[in-house]
Amino acid sequence: MAEYKRPQNEQEFNNNFKDKTPLMNDTQAYYESSRCLFCYDAPCMNACPTSIDIPLFIKQIHTGNTEGAAKTIYDSNWIGNACGTVCPTGVLCEGVCVYNNQDVPPLQIGRLQNFATRTVIDSGKQLYKPGPDNGKKIAIIGGGPAGIACACELRTLGYTADIFEAKDKPSGLTVYGIAPYKISNEEVLDEVQYLQDQLGFNITYNSA
CATH class of the missing domain: 1.10.1060.10 (Alpha-helical ferredoxin)
Structure with a gap:
C-alpha cells in the first residue's frame, strides 16, 4: 500500500x-x-x-x-x-x-x-420561470435536496415557497455530508443559487 x-x-x-x-x-x-x-x-x-x-x-x-x-x-x-x-x-x-x-x-x-x-x-441561462401566482403559500421544513426540489416544483405551479433551514447553508447532506473531492460546496451552492434565481423561492437560514 x-x-x-x-x-x-x-x-x-x-x-x-x-x-x-x-x-x-x-x-x-x-x-x-x-x-x-x-x-x-x-x-x-x-x-x-x-x-x-x-x-x-x-x-x-x-x-x-x-x-x-x-x-x-x-x-x-x-x-x-x-x-x-x-x-x-x-x-x-x-x-x-x-x-x-x-x-x-x-x-x-x-x-x-x-x-x-x-x-x-x-x-445563467433561463430555463424555467415561476407559474402564474395562485395566491397560495407553502412552508417547507428543511433546505436539503428534497426541500429544494419541492420548492422548485411548487414555484412552477404558482405557489409561493418558503424554505426554513436550521443551518446556515442550503442543500443538507450535499454540503455537509459529501467529501469535497467528490463535489465542492461552491458547486453545490452555485446550483441552488441558479435555481433560486430562476424560480424565486425563499430560504430562511438558522431557523431551527
Missing part, C-alpha cells in the same frame, strides 16, 4: 482535492455523446432513480443543444448537477450500459450530465 504523505502546504492540499473526473470540454462531450447507441429499451434510463431520459439528453448534447439537454435533466431531477457528480453511476446507469457486455468502457453518462448542467449554471 502506498504511504500517505501529509500535505505540507496549501498547494499540496488543493492538489489532493482536485476533481478526479474534471468537467468535459465541448470536444470531449461531442465525442463521448457520439458513442451512445440509443438502445431501444434504454437500460441506463431504467436504472436511473429519477428516470432522466438519458438517450435524449445525450442526443441533444451531440447535436449542439446543450441547453435542451440541461432542461431534459432538470425536468426529471432538480439537483441534476449535484446528482450527476456524486451519484454512483458505476452501479446504476453506467453499470448497465450495453458496452459493458462488449468489454468496452461504458458511456460516461455522469460526466455528460455535468457538462450540460454546468453549462447552463455558468451561463
Whole structure:
C-alpha cells in the first residue's frame, strides 16, 4: 500500500482535492455523446432513480443543444448537477450500459450530465420561470435536496415557497455530508443559487 504523505502546504492540499473526473470540454462531450447507441429499451434510463431520459439528453448534447439537454435533466431531477457528480453511476446507469457486455468502457453518462448542467449554471441561462401566482403559500421544513426540489416544483405551479433551514447553508447532506473531492460546496451552492434565481423561492437560514 502506498504511504500517505501529509500535505505540507496549501498547494499540496488543493492538489489532493482536485476533481478526479474534471468537467468535459465541448470536444470531449461531442465525442463521448457520439458513442451512445440509443438502445431501444434504454437500460441506463431504467436504472436511473429519477428516470432522466438519458438517450435524449445525450442526443441533444451531440447535436449542439446543450441547453435542451440541461432542461431534459432538470425536468426529471432538480439537483441534476449535484446528482450527476456524486451519484454512483458505476452501479446504476453506467453499470448497465450495453458496452459493458462488449468489454468496452461504458458511456460516461455522469460526466455528460455535468457538462450540460454546468453549462447552463455558468451561463445563467433561463430555463424555467415561476407559474402564474395562485395566491397560495407553502412552508417547507428543511433546505436539503428534497426541500429544494419541492420548492422548485411548487414555484412552477404558482405557489409561493418558503424554505426554513436550521443551518446556515442550503442543500443538507450535499454540503455537509459529501467529501469535497467528490463535489465542492461552491458547486453545490452555485446550483441552488441558479435555481433560486430562476424560480424565486425563499430560504430562511438558522431557523431551527
